[in-house]
Structures are given as C-alpha cells and as structure tokens.
Amino acid sequence: MKTENERANPIGVFDSGVGGLTVVREIMRQLPGEKIIYFGDTARVPYGSKSKETITKYSRQIIRFLKTKNVKAIVIACNTASAYALEDIKNEIDIPIMGVIEPGARAAAMTTANKRIGIIGTEATIASGIYSEFIKKILTDAKVAGKACPLFVPLVEEGYTDDPVTTEIASRYLKDLKQENIDTLILGCTHYPLLRKTIADIMGSGVSLVNPAYETATQLREMLMKEGLMAEEKLDEESGKYEIFVSDTTKKFEDFARTILPSDFDSIRKINIEEY
C-alpha cells in the first residue's frame, strides 16, 4: 500500500484530442473518488495518419508533462498512441501505465461466441496489428479482421453522426467485415462510439459492438487496487478535481468537453507541449 498522499494524487489521461474524454467519462463513473488530469494534444491532432516514431515522441512529451503534475498512474486514452507508443514507454517509466487496446481486446474476447472479431480504427491502429496480437493471447484460435476508417473522425467532428452520407461511407468501410461472419466488432478509436447507431444498423443485431472505454476504466480500477493506489472513495466534490490541459485552444474542444463530461471542470488551460 502506498502512502495516503500518493493515493490522493491524480490519474493522468491523454489523447490526441477530444476523443479520450469518452474514457475520462467512464473513469469518472466507475472511479468517482479519483482526481483526473487530462491532456488533449489539439495542436498536433490527429495521430491516426502519422508514424510510430512521431506518435512515440509526442507520447513521451505528454508523459513528461503529466509527471510534472504528480500523477500516480497514466491511461493512454487513444488507440493510436496505445498501439504505437505504449510498449516502448512502459519500460521507461516508474508509475503504472495502461492503454485502451488490451482492455478492448479482452472485452472482445469475452464477448465473442464464434471467435470471429472485427476491429475498426485509424490507419495507424489497424496497420499495427496490435488488437489481433492481444486477442490471440487470450483466444489463440480467434480470427481477427481489421479495417481502417479514416473518414469517421472528420465526419464526427463535422457533426454528421446521424446522416445518410455517414451511412453510405460506413457501408463501404464495413462491407468486407460483414462478409467475415464476425459476431463482435471493436470500436477501436475513441470517436467511433459516437457513430454507434449507424455502425450497429449496418452490422445488424448479430454483431456486438465493443467500446474499449468501459473496460479500460474497469482495468484501471484493477491496476490501482493491485498497486495499492486507489483513492478514498469518499472524496468530496471539490474544485480542481478534474483538470484539463491542451496544446492548442479551440472553441470546438471546449464545447465537446462540456457536452461529453458529466462533471464540471476548471477552465481548460493551454501549455506548450514541445517544451517537455
């Protein structure tokens, strides 16, 4: 068991932009006693089309920033950064760190009956093949098929979440996966749960959609318990419990944050991430 001070320290969560707030929302629900420091890399968003080297460099900078805030653990709430950077970084830091891929893979492995699982995500996440790796550690004979859906993020950001154009594009992206006879589909990008209805309609009722955010919060709880790092559950609502930092200030981010988060947070602060 760590000291009370350590246990009272915040959890650091980061993403390339706003999407990771869906994971924060889940952590707020499942771990109401925890303080959270969130960082959204809005000056360099998106990550999904960039290289492993660049994503790893950005992730290291963000972790250095979060550590200046005395975080006791870190959640990479971005599929692309989890896919490309987590493995290297995990060996470099002295506090517990986790991503969204392993929880998503575990949830899918627990959900599937026919062992045929689909994954949709950014180009980088799909190219990494990492969901398949983690799934096969649990279900060695699983058949896994992936498909990159690069237009989903811009469509969500344009507000076309329930729109015939999005349905048409989703139908194209999901066509091959439909033929794979999958019974489980991982929404492998934090923006995609906002397209859940469209995707569910296309895939049909025989396919369960898995959102890694829920399972991530559950595994975070397990990790904190194991490390003796859980905060007191009875922490009162207080100013400063949830802090949000970004690398660029945009109206869109603030609107999205206020829409998605159930609890209030202090004003969003901008920092120069290149300095870290």
Added chain:
Amino acid sequence: MKTENERANPIGVFDSGVGGLTVVREIMRQLPGEKIIYFGDTARVPYGSKSKETITKYSRQIIRFLKTKNVKAIVIACNTASAYALEDIKNEIDIPIMGVIEPGARAAAMTTANKRIGIIGTEATIASGIYSEFIKKILTDAKVAGKACPLFVPLVEEGYTDDPVTTEIASRYLKDLKQENIDTLILGCTHYPLLRKTIADIMGSGVSLVNPAYETATQLREMLMKEGLMAEEKLDEESGKYEIFVSDTTKKFEDFARTILPSDFDSIRKINIEEY
C-alpha cells in the same frame, strides 16, 4: 541586383502537408530556372482547425529551418498559414516572403464581372476574413461570401475526388454560395483544386473557379524581378535542384509528391521541426 550567389539560392516553400506541392508544381512550370526547398509539416498537419497562435508558432519554426538552407525568398503555400501568420512574420524577416491569399484575391478581383466573389477554405482561413480584406483593397465595392468546407481535405486524402459522397457533401457546403449570385469562386485551400470538377458541376458554368497557385507563381516571379533575385533561366537540370523535407515520413506523402510533381526530386528527408 543581388550577387550571382544570392540569385542562385533556392526558394523556400512550405505547407502543412502535401497540398503546397500544387504551388511548387506551378513554380516549376513558370520559373524553371529556380531551385526549390519544400517543407511539409506532416507531423502536425492539418492547420485548418488550429489557432492563430499555434499556426504562427509553427510557421516561425519552419521559416527558421528554411533559412538554414539559405533560401533567398519564401512562399507560404498554405492558405491557413498565409491567413494567420504572414502579416506578423513579414515584419520579422530580412528576405522577401509572400503567401497565397493576396495572389488568390487579385486573381479573383481580375476575374469577376459582377463583383460577387465566393471563397471556400478551412475553418481558420474563412474565420480570418482575410480574402475579403484583400479583395476589397482592389475592388472596394465587392461583395464577398465565405464558406468553410472541413470535410474536403479528408475526402481528397481518402481518394474520393470523383464520388457521389463528395458531390453530396459539396452540394451542402456550396448551397448558400449558390444563392449569393457569385460569378467567381476562390479555391482557398491547396487541396481543393483536386475537387475542381465536382465543384464546377455544382456551381455551374456561370461561375469561374480561381486556383491561387497559378497567380502565386506569377507574383513570385514579379517579386523576384523587383528584388533582383531571379535565377539564370538556363540553369541545367541537376541533382539537388528540388529538395523536399517533412516533419514526419509517411508513404502517402511520397506517393502524392511523385504523382503531382512533373520533375524528379531527391529522396524526401525528415527533420525534427520542434528544434527550430
């Protein structure tokens, strides 16, 4: 007239990503004697949804990098950076610098008959109102209407340049502009000329489409002449005439560069732009 050495120095051109290569292509055609150093900020692309402060910081870093290559003049081949950063930066550097907005505005002002001009571009370019400012310096009684088209860049990057989905989205974006009775439409983002056919079909034959790239190369020639900086026209084809640098290496960038540029270039080199 500057020294022969100075005149033989390259022109620096930059953009957030690949789009500025359409401007490079035009410079290659109109100024075949010039060497070019191109920088594409592929690690931080796109710029169109980011703040003025961030875009200006990125532009300053890129200019510092280009100056290490002894460029004799700089072209900001990005509408967003031209809109947000050029005015501040122009007062800070000791070599000639120009963007794509003023050339685009001039071309539109020369094209329109009814003095009603439309502009499409990124959210940042449209929010800046700068095209309107420049047009009204030439045509004080012009009526100018702008519309941000944030999905156009991702659609082009997905290869949906001639596609019913793109036609549907373009119809929505252009609906209001069609009602403004414009006779001239500026393609205010370097990706948009790749959607020229779709946009032309929607706007109809009564509307002329202006691509600032052509006029930018023409104004670059004027600027070099005025400053006594034109290279000798008879420069032989040689290795190293065209050099391309990026902040992140991706296959997509290289493919696009080889497709769009009429002349060959040495391998694309990656640099750490945050160091500048």
